[in-house]
Amino acid sequence: MNNSELDKLGLKNIAKNRKSIKLSPNQLISKGYFAEKQLIPLVIQPAIPNVNLLEWTTKNQETIQAMLIKHKALLFRGFDINSPTQLDKFIQATSIGEPISYNDRSSPRHEISGKIYTSTDYPAEQSIFLHNESTYCLTWAQKIYFCCLQPAQQGGETPIADSHKIFERISPQIRDKFIAKQVLYVRNYNDGFGLPWQNVFQTSDKAVVEEYCRENAIEFEWKKGNRLRTKQIRPAVIQHPITGVNVWFNHAAFFHVTTLEPKIYNALLAEFSEADLPHNTYYGDGSPIEAEVLIEIRAAYAQETVVFPWQAGDILLLDNVQVAHGRKPFKGNRKVIVGMSEPRSYENLK
Numbered sequence: 001m002n003n004s005e006l007d008k009l010g011l012k013n014i015a016k017n018r019k020s021i022k023l024s025p026n027q028l029i030s031k032g033y034f035a036e037k038q039l040i041p042l043v044i045q046p047a048i049p050n051v052n053l054l055e056w057t058t059k060n061q062e063t064i065q066a067m068l069i070k071h072k073a074l075l076f077r078g079f080d081i082n083s084p085t086q087l088d089k090f091i092q093a094t095s096i097g098e099p100i101s102y103n104d105r106s107s108p109r110h111e112i113s114g115k116i117y118t119s120t121d122y123p124a125e126q127s128i129f130l131h132n133e134s135t136y137c138l139t140w141a142q143k144i145y146f147c148c149l150q151p152a153q154q155g156g157e158t159p160i161a162d163s164h165k166i167f168e169r170i171s172p173q174i175r176d177k178f179i180a181k182q183v184l185y186v187r188n189y190n191d192g193f194g195l196p197w198q199n200v201f202q203t204s205d206k207a208v209v210e211e212y213c214r215e216n217a218i219e220f221e222w223k224k225g226n227r228l229r230t231k232q233i234r235p236a237v238i239q240h241p242i243t244g245v246n247v248w249f250n251h252a253a254f255f256h257v258t259t260l261e262p263k264i265y266n267a268l269l270a271e272f273s274e275a276d277l278p279h280n281t282y283y284g285d286g287s288p289i290e291a292e293v294l295i296e297i298r299a300a301y302a303q304e305t306v307v308f309p310w311q312a313g314d315i316l317l318l319d320n321v322q323v324a325h326g327r328k329p330f331k332g333n334r335k336v337i338v339g340m341s342e343p344r345s346y347e348n349l350k
Helices: 003-007 011-017 053-059 061-071 084-093 163-169 172-181 206-215 262-271 291-304
Strands: 029-032 042-046 073-076 111-113 116-118 128-131 139-150 160-162 183-189 219-223 227-234 237-239 246-248 279-283 315-319 323-327 335-345
Touching: 042 061, 053 061, 053 084, 061 073, 061 315, 084 111, 084 116, 084 139, 084 335, 128 291, 160 163, 160 291, 163 246, 163 291, 163 323, 172 237, 172 279, 172 291, 206 219, 315 323
Parallel strands: 042 073
Antiparallel strands: 029 042, 073 315, 111 116, 116 335, 128 323, 139 315, 139 335, 160 323, 183 227, 183 279, 219 227, 237 246
16 A cells, blocks of 8 residues: 555544444444554544543553553544643553653753653654654653644654564574674764754763663763763563563664665765764674664564555654654644653563
8 A cells, every 4th residue: 555545544444444333332433554564553532422541541551451462553533632731631541550751862852841751853854763662772662642733734644664574584693693793872962963862861970971871771882072871781672571572672684774764874974984974883892883784674664564645633652662753754733742650670571
């Protein structure tokens, strides 16, 4: 299915394309898919007018959790969600604990209200490669939420992909090498490109940064001119903490310099040595990731990518371990907000 066909899909047409329609026990919602073989996201809509999503959610928390584990991505559509406050309440109703902060940042975004943030504030003409949120961190969110308050005039979709299926598409030899060696993330801050360390760590106190790095297994080095370099080794593959299935869970391709768009890639290489690039990835032993390996990984993401058009009021709830996400370029104003919940740690998975 191409993008033009997807753009035609709306509330009236989902019923024609979904695999099945099932009503909840209280007859308030219906469930289905955008297309016969497109099993993510599961689309949840009101079956009758004026269903209050927050009230329904509060009464059906276990049902939503079971659906998320089974279907991996849930799209709530047609419930008239139109504010950060509503998203915050939805997160609290569908999570264990409160929403969590965006720490150890890798992309520009700003806080809107509480722990609700803008989606990545990259220029509209740039795409964002698919990834699971914060895999380079020692602690990351199990659940991530996107809420569309205003869809772009053109483009701006949030593509998603099944992380287990990505894992299965990558050859066993490549998977085994990454499992054995893991991934090394190298980042440089305050070199004139990318985020400054003050923004990433939300402090201007070097001692606070150093303490955070020690607590989170991050090697750090202060360079001349108030600049910082960090290195951290993280797994490339993990088992889902509930289902136990293997998932491709890393930023190995996303953070590798060759994944950048050619214009940005060429500008960086003209200005920085490899050691001083804003971010780059290697095998965990510091050896380079082969070009053909990166090509295969990117192809696996592309083959599993699902794209659908945003509608105002949509909430997309993802199991951040089971599903990767990205962003398409867009034109016009676009407002998509983000929240995260249920912190998990690599240490707790061992």
